[in-house]
Amino acid sequence: MKPQALLIINFAFVSQQRYFIELAYNGTSYHGWQIQQNAVSVQELLNKALSTILRQPIETTGCGRTDTGVHAKEFFAHFDAQFAEGETNALESTPFRGRGGLNALLPYDIAIKNVIPVHADAHARFDATARSYQYHIHFNKDAFLHGFSWQLRDEPNLELMNQAAVMMMEYIDFSCFSKSNTQVKTNNCKITRAEWVKTEQGIVFHITADRFLRNMVRAIVGTLMMVGRGEMPPEGIREIIESKNRSNAGTSVPACGLYLTEVKYPYQLTPRPLTP
The missing domain is CATH 3.30.70.660 (Pseudouridine synthase I, catalytic domain, C-terminal subdomain)
Structure with missing residues (x-):
């Protein structure tokens, strides 16, 4: 009887990082910040842009919600992203790459200002004072x-x-x-x-x-x-x-x-x- 072959699986180390993202937007064309079933929102477009640039599903949590047509000169949201060991971090590897890449994917009336690494428990909504x-x-x-x-x-x-x-x-x-x-x-x-x-x-x-x-x-x-x-x-x-x-x-x-x-x-x- 031949010895059973050993199945070797390599598990790449995966780390998770939480980010705050600072943005501003002209709310005229949007049904507020929060995702809506049958209307375009700022959160929906931001989630899609982040998911594209990071090549993984991303869901953001906003510091609050703005109603349809309301503008934001300063708005924060947080999200978590996972990175395998040795993987190039698309948000941090090159100066302004993360911000510039996101802005290229977003319409003119949504502008990314900063992408900021924060501690794992930081919360854009509940931590705001x-x-x-x-x-x-x-x-x-x-x-x-x-x-x-x-x-x-x-x-x-x-x-x-x-x-x-x-x-x-x-x-x-x-x-x-x-x-x-x-x-x-x-x-x-x-x-x-x-x-x-x-x-x-x-x-x-x-x-x-x-x-x-x-x-x-x-x-x-x-x-x-x-x-x-x-x-x-x-x-x-x-x-x-x-x-x-x-x-x-x-x-x-x-x-x-x-x-x-x-x-x-x-x-x-x-x-x-x-x-x-």
Whole structure:
């Protein structure tokens, strides 16, 4: 009887690396960040581009979700990638190759800024400690602001709107500004900045909080506009918030003027030097 042949299998060592990816996008053509069944989203296109350049299935997790038509000047997502021992890392092997390769695969309105290796437990959504948004409004017809700012005919009272905005920071339950039927455990948010600022083009609302509810910023802006137009006094914001009823708040303003502008983390996100 011949001795049984030994079956030798070589297992290549595989390591997994988590990355944060920093990007910006013009949201006009997209149904928000999150993947949708019958609509194009930013996350869908990013997943496809990453899967192509890394030659493996990649699924990203975003720092939040932006609604249809909302823009992001700064947005973070994380993903995991696996590499066999000795394999060339397409994201880090050549300076800017990862960023340049991804940008070549993505449409003009999605721009990759950085690809940053992070520790295995880093989470783009749950680790974020603060997020900042801006809402832009202009008053004169401007061909270059169309789709990027909300045009109004009459300028509202900025002083009254800022009085109401300051009062909002005394509360944490913002159920009145949340889109209905959202699957969240709490409607509590800690707002640390809420301020209207006059600019050369018009006015901009700045708001920062630890987290935001769906449609929250656009509902807040719509409610503050009621104050600015003299439809209710600044103190009326208290009654609306304390009611916890979305129907008492103002109408959501158009998405075109809304931008996610900054996301903060408790650790520094520094791209490590790339090897030539």
